[in-house]
Amino acid sequence: MNIPLFDLSEQNAALRPEFDAAVARILGSNQYILGKETEAFESELAVAAGVGHAVAVSSGTDALVLALMAMGIGPGDEVLCPDFTFFATASSIARLGAVPVFVDVDPVAFNLDAADAARKVTPRTKAVIPVHLFGQAADMEAVLQLAAKHKLQVLEDAAQAIGAEYRGRTVGNFGDFTAVSFYPTKNLGGFGDGGALFCATAEGAEKARVLRNHGMHTRYYHRWIGGNFRLDNLQCALLRVKLPHLEEYARKRSANAALYLELLQNTPGLVLPRVLPGNVSIWNQFTVRVEGGRRDALRAALTARGVGSEIYYPLPLSRQECFASLPPSACPVAERLCGEVLSLPIFPELGEERVRHVAAALKGSLAGL
Numbered sequence: 001m002n003i004p005l006f007d008l009s010e011q012n013a014a015l016r017p018e019f020d021a022a023v024a025r026i027l028g029s030n031q032y033i034l035g036k037e038t039e040a041f042e043s044e045l046a047v048a049a050g051v052g053h054a055v056a057v058s059s060g061t062d063a064l065v066l067a068l069m070a071m072g073i074g075p076g077d078e079v080l081c082p083d084f085t086f087f088a089t090a091s092s093i094a095r096l097g098a099v100p101v102f103v104d105v106d107p108v109a110f111n112l113d114a115a116d117a118a119r120k121v122t123p124r125t126k127a128v129i130p131v132h133l134f135g136q137a138a139d140m141e142a143v144l145q146l147a148a149k150h151k152l153q154v155l156e157d158a159a160q161a162i163g164a165e166y167r168g169r170t171v172g173n174f175g176d177f178t179a180v181s182f183y184p185t186k187n188l189g190g191f192g193d194g195g196a197l198f199c200a201t202a203e204g205a206e207k208a209r210v211l212r213n214h215g216m217h218t219r220y221y222h223r224w225i226g227g228n229f230r231l232d233n234l235q236c237a238l239l240r241v242k243l244p245h246l247e248e249y250a251r252k253r254s255a256n257a258a259l260y261l262e263l264l265q266n267t268p269g270l271v272l273p274r275v276l277p278g279n280v281s282i283w284n285q286f287t288v289r290v291e292g293g294r295r296d297a298l299r300a301a302l303t304a305r306g307v308g309s310e311i312y313y314p315l316p317l318s319r320q321e322c323f324a325s326l327p328p329s330a331c332p333v334a335e336r337l338c339g340e341v342l343s344l345p346i347f348p349e350l351g352e353e354r355v356r357h358v359a360a361a362l363k364g365s366l367a368g369l
């Protein structure tokens, strides 16, 4: 049996007639950018995600850039972000001329270590970006305490965590702004690039909407230098078809995860992911740690057995070539994780039989190394 890391075909086939109808509606609408379709998507998204204000944008990366623009981040500012996350978290800071300051993560939930963040605050620190990695919320109480103490703005990177909960509230309710992504592998996966920015206040949302459209408040009158961060109505229409299924997708991922946890418990050399008390994960990834320097060999063995996997992420951001000129920022846990992590198939439609097959392949491969 061949099992890919990720496969959307079943999920998308089930909704094909609705997608076709949505496309036909937009093609015949004579309105392809902004207006009613975008607004309808935004209000439905805000309800589904349990947040107050949602602004649809062109990608998760653009949501981060737009948020930092709205927060007034620029040259001379420092922004704290985890060393172990997708590149866009940090590149968005650098693209605005500010300095990403890399913070270590905790080895259990893979999220920002607030104690290390506190050690790296300077008088130039303006903001912090907690990432809710792999679908599980960061320790927001600790992050918010740190932010209050040093008057930092908070931008949640929830690209992988739409719908995840922290102590009874969904992510997107803690920071000044929250970025989410509709990249196809994310829990709400679109048909191309897309994202959204959740905003804590109506004023923040209004500013984000203006910045999304070249900082233009009245036609051809520009208050700020924004950008083109708009999301096509075609994409909004397609995402509106998937939105009612978001919880169901998370439930199915969660069932896959629960079965992996049962089947793989007490496997020597394997550290399983853990959901911390108070958290509800949406399981965007199921990421194990392989001890004893055997991660790459295990991955090769799984590939040979037709089981897909991926390394999120192989190199800490602080060691990326493009950040070589930044001052060093020690993050030993992030370093170690990059050599140990391996993400397994977890997409909603995977189902019991394939989870059992992956678990057996993994145990068999590990035992043979």
Ligand SMILES: *Cc1c(COP(=O)(O)O)cnc(C)c1O
Pocket: 059, 060, 061, 062, 085, 086, 088, 089, 131, 157, 159, 160, 180, 181, 182, 183, 193, 194, 195
């Ligand atoms: C996917 C992702 C992004 C960027 O989203 P895009 O829509 O691909 O631009 C940012 N941060 C994290 C943590 C992500 O996983």
